[in-house]
Amino acid sequence: MNERMYELGAAPSAIRELFAYGLARKAEIGADKVYDFSLGNPSVPAPDAIAQAMAKALELPPMQLHSYSPAQGAPACRQAIADNLNKRFGTAYSSDDLYLTMGAAAALDACITAITNPGDEVIANAPYFPEYRIWIENAGCTCVEVPTRSSDFQLDVPALAAAITPKTRAIIVNSPNNPVGTVYTRENLEELAAMLRAKEEELGQPIYLISDEPYRELAYGGAQVSWVPDIYADTLVCYSWSKSFSLPGERIGYVLVPPAAADARRVYLAVCGAGRVLGYVCAPTLLQKVIADCIDTPVNVEPYVRNRKLLTDMLDDLGYEYIEPAGAFYLWMKALEPDAQAFSDKAKGHELLIVASDSFGVGGWVRVSYCVSEETIVNSRDAFAALKADYE
Amino acid sequence: MNERMYELGAAPSAIRELFAYGLARKAEIGADKVYDFSLGNPSVPAPDAIAQAMAKALELPPMQLHSYSPAQGAPACRQAIADNLNKRFGTAYSSDDLYLTMGAAAALDACITAITNPGDEVIANAPYFPEYRIWIENAGCTCVEVPTRSSDFQLDVPALAAAITPKTRAIIVNSPNNPVGTVYTRENLEELAAMLRAKEEELGQPIYLISDEPYRELAYGGAQVSWVPDIYADTLVCYSWSKSFSLPGERIGYVLVPPAAADARRVYLAVCGAGRVLGYVCAPTLLQKVIADCIDTPVNVEPYVRNRKLLTDMLDDLGYEYIEPAGAFYLWMKALEPDAQAFSDKAKGHELLIVASDSFGVGGWVRVSYCVSEETIVNSRDAFAALKADYE
Numbered sequence: 001m002n003e004r005m006y007e008l009g010a011a012p013s014a015i016r017e018l019f020a021y022g023l024a025r026k027a028e029i030g031a032d033k034v035y036d037f038s039l040g041n042p043s044v045p046a047p048d049a050i051a052q053a054m055a056k057a058l059e060l061p062p063m064q065l066h067s068y069s070p071a072q073g074a075p076a077c078r079q080a081i082a083d084n085l086n087k088r089f090g091t092a093y094s095s096d097d098l099y100l101t102m103g104a105a106a107a108l109d110a111c112i113t114a115i116t117n118p119g120d121e122v123i124a125n126a127p128y129f130p131e132y133r134i135w136i137e138n139a140g141c142t143c144v145e146v147p148t149r150s151s152d153f154q155l156d157v158p159a160l161a162a163a164i165t166p167k168t169r170a171i172i173v174n175s176p177n178n179p180v181g182t183v184y185t186r187e188n189l190e191e192l193a194a195m196l197r198a199k200e201e202e203l204g205q206p207i208y209l210i211s212d213e214p215y216r217e218l219a220y221g222g223a224q225v226s227w228v229p230d231i232y233a234d235t236l237v238c239y240s241w242s243k244s245f246s247l248p249g250e251r252i253g254y255v256l257v258p259p260a261a262a263d264a265r266r267v268y269l270a271v272c273g274a275g276r277v278l279g280y281v282c283a284p285t286l287l288q289k290v291i292a293d294c295i296d297t298p299v300n301v302e303p304y305v306r307n308r309k310l311l312t313d314m315l316d317d318l319g320y321e322y323i324e325p326a327g328a329f330y331l332w333m334k335a336l337e338p339d340a341q342a343f344s345d346k347a348k349g350h351e352l353l354i355v356a357s358d359s360f361g362v363g364g365w366v367r368v369s370y371c372v373s374e375e376t377i378v379n380s381r382d383a384f385a386a387l388k389a390d391y392e
Numbered sequence: 393m394n395e396r397m398y399e400l401g402a403a404p405s406a407i408r409e410l411f412a413y414g415l416a417r418k419a420e421i422g423a424d425k426v427y428d429f430s431l432g433n434p435s436v437p438a439p440d441a442i443a444q445a446m447a448k449a450l451e452l453p454p455m456q457l458h459s460y461s462p463a464q465g466a467p468a469c470r471q472a473i474a475d476n477l478n479k480r481f482g483t484a485y486s487s488d489d490l491y492l493t494m495g496a497a498a499a500l501d502a503c504i505t506a507i508t509n510p511g512d513e514v515i516a517n518a519p520y521f522p523e524y525r526i527w528i529e530n531a532g533c534t535c536v537e538v539p540t541r542s543s544d545f546q547l548d549v550p551a552l553a554a555a556i557t558p559k560t561r562a563i564i565v566n567s568p569n570n571p572v573g574t575v576y577t578r579e580n581l582e583e584l585a586a587m588l589r590a591k592e593e594e595l596g597q598p599i600y601l602i603s604d605e606p607y608r609e610l611a612y613g614g615a616q617v618s619w620v621p622d623i624y625a626d627t628l629v630c631y632s633w634s635k636s637f638s639l640p641g642e643r644i645g646y647v648l649v650p651p652a653a654a655d656a657r658r659v660y661l662a663v664c665g666a667g668r669v670l671g672y673v674c675a676p677t678l679l680q681k682v683i684a685d686c687i688d689t690p691v692n693v694e695p696y697v698r699n700r701k702l703l704t705d706m707l708d709d710l711g712y713e714y715i716e717p718a719g720a721f722y723l724w725m726k727a728l729e730p731d732a733q734a735f736s737d738k739a740k741g742h743e744l745l746i747v748a749s750d751s752f753g754v755g756g757w758v759r760v761s762y763c764v765s766e767e768t769i770v771n772s773r774d775a776f777a778a779l780k781a782d783y784e
Binding site: 001002004005006007008009010012016039041042043045046050051054055058061062063065066067068069071102103105106108109110113114115116117131134135138246247248249250251263266267268269270271272273274275276277278279280281282283284285286287288 | 676
């Protein structure tokens with residue numbers, strides 16, 4: 001028995017725990033009485049094109065549809081993704097640069113496992129998605145937390161520079177960001193890239209950026225999501241259609257190893273090797289067909305745009321402080337006491353489910369997921385007001 | 393860069409390599425001129441019930457279909473599996489004993505990761521599926537190979553007893569067996585169980601059987617596939633619908649931790665923890681719906697029964713020696729020289745693709761996968777005859 005695995009299984013993440021509490025509470029007092037802002041489950045239905053592509057795929061002979069694909073994914077699907085990226089970003093990727101995965105979790109885990117050795121260090125920009133630490137530690141590495149800038153939660157490049165050692169293999173960036181909802185500016189990423197190039201030179205070894213991008217298409221209010229490999233060559237991109245196409249349960253995503261990255265071919269093969277070690281075999285073949293078919297379908301961000309406005313208008317009205325959300329579907333709100341968990345617990349008393357920032361590696365804030373129905377936001381007003389009143 | 397991952401990615405398994413060679417060769421000289429017995433890709437189409445269940449699932453609101461399920465799988469799917477097992481094996485499993493996975497690979501990897509610590513030993517019965525070693529070594533453990541009985545390839549219980557040390561955490565059994573096609577007899581498994589119970593007593597700690605069962609329903613000629621947890625309580629079952637329902641690309645399977653197994657609740661939670669560490673999140677939700685719907689659909693073994701007869705009749709005729717195949721869709725044939733790889737290479741010269749036993753941990757044999765069309769078997773006769781003639 002592995003005690004660490006037991007602990008990870010026995011102690012679900014704070015997010016999942018709050019979500020489970022919410023389900024139970026809804027069953028108890030009625031779904032409309034609980035304002036559940038806990039989870040990142042998209043509230044926009046998958047595009048119609050997905051169901052159409054699935055129905056079309058079902059017309060194929062079953063063996064053509066359901067047989068193993070190559071471990072890295074069907075060439076046709078990888079080519080469709082490369083074409084789509086090349087069209088959008090003026091790049092020249094080929095199908096051989098792509099390794100399909102069961103979502104971004106598998107993509108990140110494979111990248112970390114591929115490019116590190118036990119004893120290495122991987123930097124996470126806090127606040128960060130808590131599973132990063134689990135994957136980094138499983139590879140035998142140290143998860144080094146570097147806080148983002150306290151003013152605007154952009155990357156703190158001087159702090160990152162100070163944290164880099166000869167053992168640093170990678171830095172994980174996630175923009176649009178979970179949990180903060182920030183989008184890193186081009187200037188911020190360029191400052192990072194310049195620093196990293198200097199450090200690579202100084203240390204004589206590559207430092208990879210692992211760009212975790214499931215929210216790439218979810219940006220609002222004119223925020224531009226830069227194509228990170230354009231700014232810094234040694235970037236590995238991890239993507240998932242979980243959020244953009246609202247397919248989180250179906251587990252489909254990819255790793256892109258751009259050919260300009262250091263040791264690109266060897267890193268790509270190491271990602272394939274990591275996939276074997278992690279038990280992946282291949283991404284679900286039906287979803288591979290669907291993605292190849294639907295890749296150019298526009299992402300519907302309108303409901304999130306509306307939710308964002310409803311939520312920020314309401315919080316402005318009530319006098320809450322928060323970071324202006326630029327992407328993803330999260331709002332990062334200042335807790336009204338230093339202990340974010342106590343604040344989240346107090347919110348629960350008003351049937352308001354918001355995740356304490358502690359589980360993302362920083363104190364003093366809460367994450368409000370606005371991938372919910374409009375009614376949930378509208379109807380939560382009294383609860384947010386009562387929570388505020390508790391502190392006045 | 394992790395050199396081990398690179399090597400695993402750069403050196404595909406011998407099976408995959410031969411399969412890739414076959415694809416290229418077919419493109420060169422025509423598919424009907426290459427007799428490809430290399431891969432375990434089912435040749436029976438998925439049952440009609442699968443396509444019907446998929447079409448039915450597509451009528452659900454997309455968010456009900458595609459949202460995250462709990463990490464261990466949707467309760468309704470786990471309950472359907474428990475009900476099916478209870479009906480077939482007279483057991484009393486509950487949904488809480490099941491953890492859904494992306495196929496048997498993920499199930500095995502999660503089990504090994506859950507119950508071992510670095511430095512432990514896990515025993516594989518040779519010949520064995522080569523990825524076992526990769527998963528065992530990734531958990532920091534030693535893969536201890538114990539040859540099965542040379543006469544009939546049943547488990548060699550005295551040899552297993554001799555290989556057990558205080559570090560032995562688990563033994564992997566796979567019946568019906570890949571690559572040999574044997575089904576372990578009830579007597580053989582009972583002898584194993586008695587030995588293991590005595591060893592557990594002696595060592596004062598559990599030794600788990602990990603029962604890898606993707607071929608459970610594929611048994612012929614009256615072979616009985618025993619329900620292993622009935623014979624030995626400390627058994628974890630790893631299953632996949634890849635072979636029985638011909639869905640290898642879709643990645644759907646499970647781990648069953650029977651409640652009577654030692655530390656069952658803690659092992660179950662450790663499997664959940666291992667899933668997090670390995671980046672699994674949840675099994676594809678569409679497939680979870682489909683399995684819940686189709687679980688009682690009978691498995692169509694008739695094509696394999698016919699293929700098995702065609703192949704064994706032909707090999708008898710030509711005077712080849714082999715182990716009588718009782719299950720799965722593999723035939724284990726004696727190489728006509730001690731060097732199985734040289735024999736497989738010579739077969740290639742006759743456009744006959746059969747996998748050398750070396751990659752399964754033993755010398756002197758080849759694996760003939762008969763999950764092929766009947767014509768492939770019939771038309772391969774001259775090639776098998778010419779190969780035989782090479783050694784006369």
